[in-house]
Amino acid sequence: DADVTQTPRNRITKTGKRIMLECSQTKGHDRMYWYRQDPGLGLRLIYYSFDVKDINKGEISDGYSVSRQAQAKFSLSLESAIPNQTALYFCATSVTGVGVGELFFGEGSRLTVL
Amino acid sequence: QQQVKQSPQSLIVQKGGISIINCAYENTAFDYFPWYQQFPGKGPALLIAIRPDVSEKKEGRFTISFNKSAKQFSLHIMDSQPGDSATYFCAPKPNSNYQLIWGAGTKLIIKP
Numbered sequence: 001d002a003d004v005t006q007t008p009r010n011r012i013t014k015t016g017k018r019i020m021l022e023c024s025q026t027k028g029h030d031r032m033y034w035y036r037q038d039p040g041l042g043l044r045l046i047y048y049s050f051d052v053k054d055i056n057k058g059e060i061s062d063g064y065s066v067s068r069q070a071q072a073k074f075s076l077s078l079e080s081a082i083p084n085q086t087a088l089y090f091c092a093t094s095v096t097g098v099g100v101g102e103l104f105f106g107e108g109s110r111l112t113v114l
Numbered sequence: 115q116q117q118v119k120q121s122p123q124s125l126i127v128q129k130g131g132i133s134i135i136n137c138a139y140e141n142t143a144f145d146y147f148p149w150y151q152q153f154p155g156k157g158p159a160l161l162i163a164i165r166p167d168v169s170e171k172k173e174g175r176f177t178i179s180f181n182k183s184a185k186q187f188s189l190h191i192m193d194s195q196p197g198d199s200a201t202y203f204c205a206p207k208p209n210s211n212y213q214l215i216w217g218a219g220t221k222l223i224i225k226p
Binding site: 004042102105108 | 120123148150155156157158159160163203205212213214216217218219
């Protein structure tokens with residue numbers, strides 16, 4: 001089983017719908033992240049969380065919200081999806097420590113907003 | 115927002131050849147220089163990383179070369195193999211910020 005699991009892996013939805021992407025991890029890491037990947041743009045950080053009570057905005061948080069339900073669970077919500085949120089979304093984890101350290105990614109959730 | 119420029123966008127190399135991917139940055143205050151490798155349908159995975167107090171780091175066929183004065187760090191893949199075909203990202207970290215700054219990626223194809 002994957003250490004970082006994302007659900008759903010693929011989702012097609014319509015403009016205005018609420019969407020939740022879920023991430024769970026078995027690595028025991030405190031830190032969790034949501035990234036968005038678009039062709040030619042690399043990865044951009046949406047939100048990150050250092051522990052259950054700590055949520056921080058990343059580079060592109062507008063239009064997104066997150067919830068850290070437990071150390072192992074971090075979900076990303078799009079309250080009212082729009083077509084330019086069509087992208088590949090990744091959840092990642094890392095250990096607590098000085099600096100960033102190694103990021104461990106899930107396999108991604110491909111979202112299409114029509 | 116610090117800028118990271120990764121080149122080339124795509125690269126085709128014959129099996130056994132050397133693959134070279136470059137990452138240039140505009141801000142000297144970076145303290146961590148990783149390269150991530152991503153296969154289709156998978157998330158990125160850390161390949162190799164370097165700190166600015168070291169000019170070169172080698173792990174098997176993979177080498178990072180860091181040129182502080184040129185504000186550039188490069189990934190060299192020696193004896194490139196078809197299994198190295200993937201997208202590679204540089205993602206340096208500014209020392210004043212927790213976030214990695216990701217390059218746009220390089221799609222590498224190794225021809226058998």
